[in-house]
Each structure stands twice: as C-alpha cells, then as structure tokens.
Amino acid sequence: PPTHPRCRKRPRGWGLRPARARNTMFPGCCCANADGGDVIDDGSLVQEFPGKEAIPELDAPATVLAIGGDTRKRETGSANDPLMPGITFAPKIPRDEDCPIGLDIDLIDGVSAVIVDIKAGTIRAWNERHPESALRVNDRIIEVNGSRNNANDMVSRLKTDPFWSMIVQRPSEFMISVNRADAPSLGMDLRYAPNGHTLMITQIGDGPMGEWNASHPDRAVHVHDRIIELNGVRGTPLQLLAASEDAEVLNMVIVHYS
Secondary structure, eight states: OOGGGSSSSOOOOOOOOOOOOOOOOOOOOOTTTTTOOOOOEEESSEOOOOOOOOOOOOOOSSSOOEEEETEEEESSSSSSOOOOTTTTEEEEEEETTTTTOEEEEEEETTOOEEEEEEEHHHHHHHHHOOOOGGGOOEEEEEEEEESSEEEEEEHHHHHOSSSSEEEEEEEEEEEEEEEOOOOOOOSEEEEETTTOOOOOEEEEEHHHHHHHHHOOOGGGGOOEEEEEEEEEEOOSSHHHHHHHTOSSEEEEEEEEEE
16 A cells, blocks of 8 residues: 555654652652663654563453454444543554554553654554544553563564554543642652653552542542643643642642553
8 A cells, every 4th residue: 555645754763861850749759761761763752661660460451442444343332332531442553564653652650551642653644544443642552462561562562563453541531639738748659751741650658649549539549540730730740740849739630541
C-alpha cells in the first residue's frame, strides 16, 4: 500500500533533561531518571525504566474489547459498546515499515507504557483510519504480542515486530480535594518521567491522603493512579508540583486504571 502522507518524514527525537526537584508537599517525589537514564529513539521519545525498585505485576483484565480491522466485539458482551473510560480493549495494528511508531510513552511503573503523546507515524495513521477505536493520550498499554509486566520487553516488541496485538486500558478520571491542614506532607510518594505530564502515585501512608481514602471509598486513590491536574494546572511534572507549593487545599484530577 502507498505510504501514508504523514509517515514520509521521520521526526527527529529529542533528549531528556533530568529534573532533581524536591517538593515539601510531596517529599517522596522523585524523577525516574535522576541518574541520567537511557533513551530509546525510534522517531519518538521513550523513557527507559531503571528497574531498581520492586514493581507489582498487573493482573490480567477480566473483560477485554477485541478490535481488529473494522470488527469490534466484547468477549463477554455487546459488539457495539463504545470505548468508554475504564474499558480495556485489544487493538490489532499492522505496522507500516516506512513509518516510525509515533508514540511518546512513559515507562516509569516498569510494567506498562502510558501514552504521553501521539506523533506522525503508525499509531496516528491507525487512529485516522479507526477513529472509533483510536488510542489516546493517557491510555496504558499493558501487553504487546504476549509480552506483559515488563515495559522494556513491550518496547522491544513495538520496535521489532511487524504486527502489534495490544491490550490497552483507558483510564477513568475523577477529582479530589484534599486539605493538608497542618500536616507536613500529604502522606503520598510520587514518581515522574521528565518527558511525561503526570505524577504517578507509588505509595500512600498516614496523612491527609490516607484520611481522604478512608472518608471517600468511592473516590479512593490507589498506587499506580496518576495526577494529571493540580490546582487547575496541567503540564509537565515540575509545573504540577509547583502548583502545590504553599497551597492549603489541593484540588487534583486523578486518572485510574481498572
């Protein structure tokens, strides 16, 4: 088939400048590649996970929406359900060898790939041909061609395999409002990738965050959830952290993966 017009020129990659910020509200917040890290450049930027921490494996989803070509079916239900927040779906995408992948992805949890940006390449071309099942920013890829629970292995499959059978989670979003009162911190540890736009929650302990969870079980925040907005600010991790400085109340938009 003719080369997709958006794929004729491969965009140049760009480097990461690791951050070393310290935030009083989130004292357990760290940059994923503070030691420099590694970058895979395949016409797009990918953040390597250093692999120095024990990361829990992801459970297999109970229900997956299978997508291939123009066919869409839920393995346990209707054939016409939309790709709503909270759903897990399984696109089957042939790679155009003349195209880059076209994804910026965040690998800081070590077991999945969260989409940061979609650029010219195979994924954008797929999205244009299949708008009803397009991949989106903040979708989380949890399996590629049978490889799961190892983010770097999934990246290898994306780089080398001519066809991608994926399992992808679309997050749900909700807002929380936490008053720090006189607490020295929220009782929550975070990690972030410098090329990302989220703060990933790695631990929740005693403090205002734990109290919020106890009082709001329907909107409880969990490990691996991500903060995408803080006090009205969206942007880089450092911009999100700056929005928390000197704030008594933190209004946060959280993305949760079922």
